[in-house]
Amino acid sequence: MFGFLRQVGDYTRDAVSASRQIAAGLSVTFDHLRRRPVTVQYPYEKLIPSERYRGRIHYEFDKCIACEVCVRVCPINLPVVDWVMNKATKKKELRNYSIDFGVCIFCGNCVEYCPTNCLSMTEEYELASFDRHSLNYDNVALGRLPTSVTTDPSVVALRELAYLPKGEMDPHTVAADRPRAGQRPDQIVAAEAAPSSPETR
Amino acid sequence: MPTPFTVDLEAGFRGLVETTGLSPAASRLIWLPLPMLLVLVAAVVGVLVTVWLERKISAAAQQRIGPEYAGALGILQPLADGLKLLVKEDVIPARADGLLFTLGPVLVVVPVILSWLIVPFGQHLLISNVGIGIFLWIALSSIQPIGLLMSGYASNNKYSLLGGLRAAAQSISYEIPLALAVLAVVMMSNSLSTVDIVDQQSGAGLLSWNIWRQPVGFLVFWICALAECERLPFDLPEAEEELVAGYQTEYAGMKFALFYLGSYINLVLSALLVTVLYLGGWGFPLPVEWLASLLGQSIDAPLVQVLTASLGIVMTVLKAYLLVFTAILLRWTVPRVRIDQLLDFGWKFLLPIALVNLLATAALKLAFPAVFGG
Numbered sequence: 001m002f003g004f005l006r007q008v009g010d011y012t013r014d015a016v017s018a019s020r021q022i023a024a025g026l027s028v029t030f031d032h033l034r035r036r037p038v039t040v041q042y043p044y045e046k047l048i049p050s051e052r053y054r055g056r057i058h059y060e061f062d063k064c065i066a067c068e069v070c071v072r073v074c075p076i077n078l079p080v081v082d083w084v085m086n087k088a089t090k091k092k093e094l095r096n097y098s099i100d101f102g103v104c105i106f107c108g109n110c111v112e113y114c115p116t117n118c119l120s121m122t123e124e125y126e127l128a129s130f131d132r133h134s135l136n137y138d139n140v141a142l143g144r145l146p147t148s149v150t151t152d153p154s155v156v157a158l159r160e161l162a163y164l165p166k167g168e169m170d171p172h173t174v175a176a177d178r179p180r181a182g183q184r185p186d187q188i189v190a191a192e193a194a195p196s197s198p199e200t201r
Numbered sequence: 202m203p204t205p206f207t208v209d210l211e212a213g214f215r216g217l218v219e220t221t222g223l224s225p226a227a228s229r230l231i232w233l234p235l236p237m238l239l240v241l242v243a244a245v246v247g248v249l250v251t252v253w254l255e256r257k258i259s260a261a262a263q264q265r266i267g268p269e270y271a272g273a274l275g276i277l278q279p280l281a282d283g284l285k286l287l288v289k290e291d292v293i294p295a296r297a298d299g300l301l302f303t304l305g306p307v308l309v310v311v312p313v314i315l316s317w318l319i320v321p322f323g324q325h326l327l328i329s330n331v332g333i334g335i336f337l338w339i340a341l342s343s344i345q346p347i348g349l350l351m352s353g354y355a356s357n358n359k360y361s362l363l364g365g366l367r368a369a370a371q372s373i374s375y376e377i378p379l380a381l382a383v384l385a386v387v388m389m390s391n392s393l394s395t396v397d398i399v400d401q402q403s404g405a406g407l408l409s410w411n412i413w414r415q416p417v418g419f420l421v422f423w424i425c426a427l428a429e430c431e432r433l434p435f436d437l438p439e440a441e442e443e444l445v446a447g448y449q450t451e452y453a454g455m456k457f458a459l460f461y462l463g464s465y466i467n468l469v470l471s472a473l474l475v476t477v478l479y480l481g482g483w484g485f486p487l488p489v490e491w492l493a494s495l496l497g498q499s500i501d502a503p504l505v506q507v508l509t510a511s512l513g514i515v516m517t518v519l520k521a522y523l524l525v526f527t528a529i530l531l532r533w534t535v536p537r538v539r540i541d542q543l544l545d546f547g548w549k550f551l552l553p554i555a556l557v558n559l560l561a562t563a564a565l566k567l568a569f570p571a572v573f574g575g
Binding site: 030032035039 | 260262530
């Protein structure tokens with residue numbers, strides 16, 4: 001008899017605590033209704049990619065010496081370096097260079113190892129196309145520079161969270177000239193070189 | 202002595218038609234399709250508003266903006282969705298049962314729309330004041346799982362079949378506590394008619410609403426109604442993480458639109474019925490008779506009658522949409538339950554609670570007939 005009553009009591013307590021938790025959850029959800037949206041209204045607004053953003057690869061044909069280091073460091077040997085040996089000058093003659101961005105994983109190894117710095121990462125990330133074969137960029141397409149978000153008149157450029165002043169969460173409300181939180185590397189170097197900190201190592 | 206003026210659209214319309222020299226039978230024939238059309242339009246508009254609200258409130262709960270380019274504030278977005286579904290290709294999967302596949306969504310939508318028959322927006326503002334009112338709705342809503350099962354079975358897809366079976370199990374399990382909760386209300390108002398149920402709550406405005414006499418019944422009914430509508434946290438039949446889209450998996454175009462429409466009409470209908478059963482229906486929080494006498498107006502004056510009728514419609518819709526809002530808020534608050542938890546909750550929690558509630562109501566009715574309906 002008492003066992004049954006205890007069971008009923010436990011059950012009631014569980015039910016009450018469950019409904020209190022649901023009420024707490026509802027208040028959290030309700031509280032979100034009055035918060036401002038944090039979303040970026042792409043394509044009318046775009047975030048400015050960070051300076052270390054690994055986007056589409058840029059390639060300078062004239063700098064390339066066709067050494068194929070990019071191919072060797074690539075996880076899947078992706079870059080296609082089309083060269084012929086010029087018997088007369090005994091030098092490689094580069095004819096074509098291409099990277100298929102449908103397959104590339106944007107790891108940046110080729111950029112890292114290129115001995116003549118003819119490869120570099122851009123901030124371009126809008127690579128969508130109707131045909132996957134058009135993602136195979138040749139040396140002409142690779143040589144194009146992307147339009148910067150900040151100079152595009154049809155786009156409102158917004159700063160990413162890490163580039164906002166301290167305590168700010170929403171890029172929409174932050175003035176463009178307010179500096180980001182913390183110091184840039186050059187500012188740190190300048191501060192260390194300044195005479196106000198004379199300690200020597 | 203002139204009879205007191207009441208807002209009775211049917212009598213007014215038929216009187217108007219008969220002045221042109223038509224027989225009463227002909228005027229009745231002209232009148233008959235009008236309320237049906239009105240209900241269809243009201244239901245569809247209600248759904249469009251609900252879909253828009255769902256998208257906007259969901260967006261706000263997730264700190265997004267939601268639709269904003271189709272019409273002002275994206276108000277035309279549901280219309281655009283509907284139009285898209287309308288012109289999409291109608292696909293019947295290979296080796297599916299074409300007849301059952303087509304019949305399924307129809308069987309899901311028709312009972313839901315038919316149930317609008319009994320929803321009152323005022324003393325005379327409903328399609329049909331049938332004596333069995335609320336019972337008719339319970340009976341009609343039992344047809345729905347047959348349609349769900351049918352479409353799940355006919356799709357020739359294991360996800361669809363599982364979804365259909367779950368939908369049937371869920372509907373059958375939650376029908377019983379739902380009916381018991383309704384029964385307690387019916388016992389208090391001595392009538393199954395929705396108009397009588399609202400009339401019984403109209404004595405003292407806000408204080409005489411059934412929610413104070415039936416708080417447990419209100420909760421049980423609302424939970425069961427959410428389960429019947431397959432809303433989160435009870436949307437197992439179409440749980441996308443496990444069943445793709447349940448019984449809707451193979452549907453596209455207009456047949457999918459029927460499911461979509463049906464589920465939202467059902468949500469609005471459930472909210473309206475909670476309003477009718479527990480929140481005083483078309484009643485204003487203060488009794489309108491009291492307000493009219495305060496302003497020195499007779500409650501039977503034509504203008505006052507028109508005003509109270511409009512107020513009644515506004516109040517019904519307002520209360521219903523408040524409940525829709527809570528349903529949307531619940532959707533983003535409560536995670537989906539498992540199928541065993543769902544059935545446990547229905548059979549081991551809601552059913553005993555609803556039974557105890559019914560017995561307590563019966564006892565209280567015998568003990569305090571003045572408060573709990575004589």
